[in-house]
Amino acid sequence: MTDETENADNVIHDVPFGESKGKCPECGSMHTVPILYGYPMEEAMDAARRGKIQLGGCVIRGDDPRKYCKDCDHRW
Numbered sequence: 001m002t003d004e005t006e007n008a009d010n011v012i013h014d015v016p017f018g019e020s021k022g023k024c025p026e027c028g029s030m031h032t033v034p035i036l037y038g039y040p041m042e043e044a045m046d047a048a049r050r051g052k053i054q055l056g057g058c059v060i061r062g063d064d065p066r067k068y069c070k071d072c073d074h075r076w
């Protein structure tokens with residue numbers, strides 16, 4: 001019983017929705033935010049200022065990265 005509680009801290013949470021949440025493939029950080037493309041509305045600008053999202057600009061080429069890592073600056 002005591003061993004179980006001790007191990008609980010070491011469990012790496014493999015969250016089922018981890019993909020949508022976004023884990024950085026470069027550094028494994030979970031401090032990632034979605035990149036928003038298109039003309040940012042005031043709401044999006046505010047979210048970007050708070051670091052909730054990353055603004056990708058107005059130009060969409062089709063193969064643009066969808067996620068941004070706040071820890072290592074990686075986009076994918």
Ligand SMILES: [Zn+2]
Pocket residue numbers: 024025026027028029069070071072073074
């Ligand atoms: Zn990273």
